[in-house]
Amino acid sequence: MESVKLFGTWFSPYSRRVEMALKLKGVEYEYIEEDLKNKSPDLLKYNPVHKKVPLLIHNGKPISESLLILEYIDETWPGPAILPSDPYERSMARFWAKFLDEKCPPAMTRACMRTGEEQEKAYEEAIEVLTFLENELIGKKFFGGDTIGLVDITANLIAHWHRFFEEFSEIMQPPLITKEKFPNICEWVNDYTNCSFVQENLPEKDKLAQLYKARIQAAKAATQ
Template identity: 55%
Template sequence: MGDEVKVFGFWGSPFSRRVELALLFKGIPYEYIEEDVLGSKGPLLLQYNPVHKKVPVLLHNGKPIAESLVILEYINETWKSNPLLPEDPYDKAKARFWAKFMDDKCMPVIQKAILAPEKEREQAAEEACECLKALESALNGKRFFGGDAIGMVDIAANFVGFWLRIIQEVAGVELLSAEKFPDLFKWTDEFVSCSIVRENFPHKDKVSVAFKARIDRMREAQN
């Protein structure tokens, strides 16, 4: 097809990983450009995402697209193989609802439950459990949110699927467990067992070390 596809991302961002996962599942080759999100932002990132100035950005034949969920829709519409969304408008709406739920509610409260000052963490942990309970109900006994295959919700939920179990262990906060959310926990096992995830996601130790440093920085700033 002669398509030029580039992803501006950060290895530790579940948002960038969404874009990469979608391209990998579709089998679309891409060039990956790592951004230094903790340091100064690259001029191309600022040029391609002037409004939010953040990763991920997808560049397709020179045209930039920002916002990970917007990018997933674009990828799904541009490359038809391995659809990430169901065909039926109502099933599609449900998938979009849960993907959006990850961004608007689930990820912010989980982050708060782990990283907020101690006195705010307990309340946030309760809210985080409500979110995980909602996800467990959305899974509804299926192997993946998308049914038998990984779809947009699974990709959008990679923060819960891969990162959460590692970072909650580092932080010493148990939000997601097999006892509390058996289906969701099993889903995280299925998710990381998938070859595309296993072969492309970072090693657990790298995540632990980077997250430990982040927690230390934040808790130091809070004291």
């Protein structure tokens, strides 16, 4: 009997990516909610390098790092493909997924949470990053084409989490993601969040809003 365990945290866009991929493939799994302030012995044992969620344990074998887990899921279970089969398209999907991880969170969170010159610089960086993504969506419904793929799953932060940063960051004027500036991204957010397996795996709005409100206030208090 196959055993699939996922160690995650409800508010983590990284662990939600893995849940989306497992749901997309129809894989049954046991979900274990981690308290990141008091990490479980299993998390420390099976992810000793990073000590982070998500952590997938398949038949006793651990896999960490969300992008690697997504590829593992795609190669292990049948069902809708997460990565394209064409080698060039595969490498492009990996390129944009890596770009999203490396470039988006730093610029977008600093644009919402910092002040003064640092915030202005991060805002400009975030516009640049989002413009690349806007152009990637020209003529496409999803980053993956007609269906959701690796880049769409990776971009869940932009689709859901980002709006809470914007909402509670009074310093972010003008707003970052608008229909006027990024029409393709806004349409993508709508199509993406309307897919049932995505919707089922997004954290509850009010709970997430409270968490980010508290984080943004704490970040502001620390800089005053």
